Amino acid sequence: MAAENLQDCLRLQLLQLSDSTPFKALALELVERFLDILAAQDQVKLMRKLAVSEAKLAEIIALVRSLDPQPGRSIEQSESEYIVPDLFVFKVGGEWRVELNPDIAPKLRVNPFYSGMIKRADNSKDNVNMKEHLQEAKWFIKSLHSRNDTLLRVGRSIIAKQIEFLEHGAIAMKPMVLRDIAEELELHESTISRVTTQKYMHLPNGVIEFKYFFSSHVSTSAGGECSATAIRAFIEELVSTENPAKPLSDSKIADLLKEKGINVARRTIAKYREAISIPSSSQRKRLL
Structure with a gap:
């Protein structure tokens, strides 16, 4: 029915x-x-x-x-979709390490038997064509190695800048944009954007997309910066501990963040709150 x-x-x-x-x-x-x-x-x-x-x-x-x-939902049939991480991030001896997932970086090589035959053969049209294919195969393998090397370099750079996030969670996320990584690695910003699109890291607390580490920032009263990700985490924390009968308004949340030295306008709080699917205070108010 x-x-x-x-x-x-x-x-x-x-x-x-x-x-x-x-x-x-x-x-x-x-x-x-x-x-x-x-x-x-x-x-x-x-x-x-x-x-x-x-x-x-x-x-x-x-x-x-x-x-x-x-x-x-109780009768819906759907297959689970799993994300395969590109990098593994783990702690060894108090130090955070980043390694490629071997499953996404298979070891490819040209069969030496066939490459040897091509090199020893004559300069006939067929063999010239085979030599071209051999060169293309070598370029393809080289491109894969270059891609994986860039991915690993970017991942290590991100983790080096976000150690506090790994240790303390989203509240400790530092402001970071693509340009920061591009300048450090001496790569074009568009390259960093391409490398981090739909790429994932496996962290001790779950699988996270590369893009999650990049966010805008707001100024603090101490002259520093606070990332938008950290602000959203603060909002989630405040809402999770509020009185259900008297939920915090956006203005009140802005005041509480100001007490922490984070200057955020009420409308910005509303934008961040909506981005993490938290209803307004009137909608959060419970009758029970």
């Missing part, structure tokens, strides 16, 4: 419950008539519309929350 929308989905699930289920009728009324008020977290209005006490409303909402807004 299919549902037309979220409201219909919840209604159908409630209808399947036993009539003896506590607060079933009121939960149905809430879903059918006042779902928008529930989404707005307007507890007082819900109590008035349903003519119930605060305690009863809590029970009704608990019943609605026990429903599955996406029941199709």
Whole structure:
């Protein structure tokens, strides 16, 4: 059986419950008539519309929350997709090391038997053609080695600049742009962009895309810089520990960051918050 929308989905699930289920009728009324008020977290209005006490409303909402807004997921069949990291980052003897993943850098070589035959053969048209193919094969292998060498150099440069991130997490991420790596390795910025696109590192805390390490920055009161990644981590940390009944507004979060010496405008907080899929304070406010 299919549902037309979220409201219909919840209604159908409630209808399947036993009539003896506590607060079933009121939960149905809430879903059918006042779902928008529930989404707005307007507890007082819900109590008035349903003519119930605060305690009863809590029970009704608990019943609605026990429903599955996406029941199709339990029968959905999908194959898991795995990311194969290009580099492995690990700590040995207190020192961070970066190595290529051997699975993405297979050892290729030209068969010496055939290359020897080509070198000893005459200058016939067929053999000249084979010599050209041999040269192309050598260039191809050389290009792969060059690509892997550049990838490893870029990875090591990134990790050398982000040791604090490895030790303390996203809050310690330093501001860094492509140009910083390009200048250090004496490569063009476009080369760094190409090398870091859809490339991944395997770290002790998971697989992370190269691009994650690059972010803009804001100034601190001490005259330093704080990366956008670190600011997003601060926002996540503050929201995770807030009082659900009185969630932090963007202005309050900006004030708390200012106390840490990080000067961020309220609208910037809103932008970062939305980027990490954190709802506004009014949407985060819980009725229970």
